[in-house]
Amino acid sequence: MFAIKRALKLNKSEATLMAKHAGFRRVVYNIALSFRKSLYDDSTIKISDSKFIGTFKKYLTNTLKKLPEFSWMQEMSSRVYQNALIDLQTAFKRYCSGLAKHPVFAKRSKGQSFTVDDSNGKMLVASGNVIKIPTLGTFKLHEPLEQSYISQTFNLTKEGNRWYVSFCVDAERLPVQHTQESVGIDLGIKSFTTLSNTQVFDAPKPLKQAKTKLLKLQRKASKQVKRSQNQRKTYDKIRNLHNRIACIRKDFLHKLTTFLAKTFKLIKIEDLNVKGMMSNHKLAGAIADLGFYEFRRQLEYKCLMYGSKLELVNQWFPSSKTCSNCGHKQDMPLSVRTYECGNCGMVMDRDLNAAFNILNYQPSA
Numbered sequence: 568m569f570a571i572k573r574a575l576k577l578n579k580s581e582a583t584l585m586a587k588h589a590g591f592r593r594v595v596y597n598i599a600l601s602f603r604k605s606l607y608d609d610s611t612i613k614i615s616d617s618k619f620i621g622t623f624k625k626y627l628t629n630t631l632k633k634l635p636e637f638s639w640m641q642e643m644s645s646r647v648y649q650n651a652l653i654d655l656q657t658a659f660k661r662y663c664s665g666l667a668k669h670p671v672f673a674k675r676s677k678g679q680s681f682t683v684d685d686s687n688g689k690m691l692v693a694s695g696n697v698i699k700i701p702t703l704g705t706f707k708l709h710e711p712l713e714q715s716y717i718s719q720t721f722n723l724t725k726e727g728n729r730w731y732v733s734f735c736v737d738a739e740r741l742p743v744q745h746t747q748e749s750v751g752i753d754l755g756i757k758s759f760t761t762l763s764n765t766q767v768f769d770a771p772k773p774l775k776q777a778k779t780k781l782l783k784l785q786r787k788a789s790k791q792v793k794r795s796q797n798q799r800k801t802y803d804k805i806r807n808l809h810n811r812i813a814c815i816r817k818d819f820l821h822k823l824t825t826f827l828a829k830t831f832k833l834i835k836i837e838d839l840n841v842k843g844m845m846s847n848h849k850l851a852g853a854i855a856d857l858g859f860y861e862f863r864r865q866l867e868y869k870c871l872m873y874g875s876k877l878e879l880v881n882q883w884f885p886s887s888k889t890c891s892n893c894g895h896k897q898d899m900p901l902s903v904r905t906y907e908c909g910n911c912g913m914v915m916d917r918d919l920n921a922a923f924n925i926l927n928y929q930p931s932a
């Protein structure tokens with residue numbers, strides 16, 4: 568079993584709908600928890616957890632929802648409170664068996680999330696750019712579902728400014744037909760990745776724009792009066808922008824690694840000595856920025872998922888300095904973008920030449 572997680576592309580009213588349901592979940596959970604606590608404190612009342620949940624549900628639908636201050640609950644998905652109460656029951660079970668501390672009240676500051684499910688059982692989650700979530704509706708996705716799945720329970724969580732949906736799928740591995748045999752990948756700073764089949768993937772433009780904006784805001788904040796209202800506003804903007812940058816980068820890396828793991832049977836990348844590269848100041852910013860670690864991490868698990876093979880090429884192999892045509896080696900300072908072989912005369916883009924070398928690399932026995 569594994570989980571599929573996708574970022575939702577929501578408009579304002581859809582985002583409000585999510586936030587309202589997260590609020591609904593929190594309120595129900597907290598009211599039920601305080602009732603349960605008061606029942607525990609009164610030693611004359613003995614009630615089992617399941618009996619309590621049943622009683623509380625009746626109270627919620629027959630009494631609480633009818634009070635004017637809670638009438639907003641009537642517009643909310645009933646699956647949300649059902650799942651909130653299941654969560655509470657689980658929390659008490661864990662507490663009673665010594666696995667966890669006593670359940671505590673849910674706080675908005677601890678993050679917004681809730682769960683819905685299809686009360687009819689497992690359902691089809693169709694492939695494509697949208698997802699149908701039981702009782703909530705159909706929503707656009709940032710990255711499409713490449714195939715259909717079967718699932719029942721959906722978790723909605725807010726991370727940064729974005730809502731995510733995740734659901735579990737019963738399968739060991741996703742069946743895919745890889746369309747190409749093998750690829751060598753050069754990771755670089757000018758282009759994020761250059762493939763030996765000549766495809767090039769650059770870091771997304773919005774990332775660069777957001778970064779320029781970030782620098783401006785940081786400069787602005789440093790000139791503002793410390794702890795002033797205005798400085799706080801600038802810091803809020805900086806925090807939002809950081810979130811946005813993280814989201815753009817994640818999207819880019821997810822799309823890229825999914826594409827690679829689904830397309831190629833064998834993927835070869837350099838086992839980069841990221842630590843060594845980080846000690847080089849000029850490179851450090853670019854590497855941290857582009858998320859090479861994250862790229863590698865995603866590629867590793869996606870290759871497992873799609874049944875492709877990831878091969879790491881020895882980091883000391885001089886992939887940039889070697890001619891992919893004749894094997895001749897020559898110095899290649901970072902500023903030299905084209906490989907012009909001093910031996911056979913081959914002329915090739917520096918990164919593409921490296922990608923070919925990575926593809927053709929054979930570990931010496």
Ligand SMILES: [Zn+2]
Nearest residue numbers: 890893908911
């Ligand atoms: Zn050559």
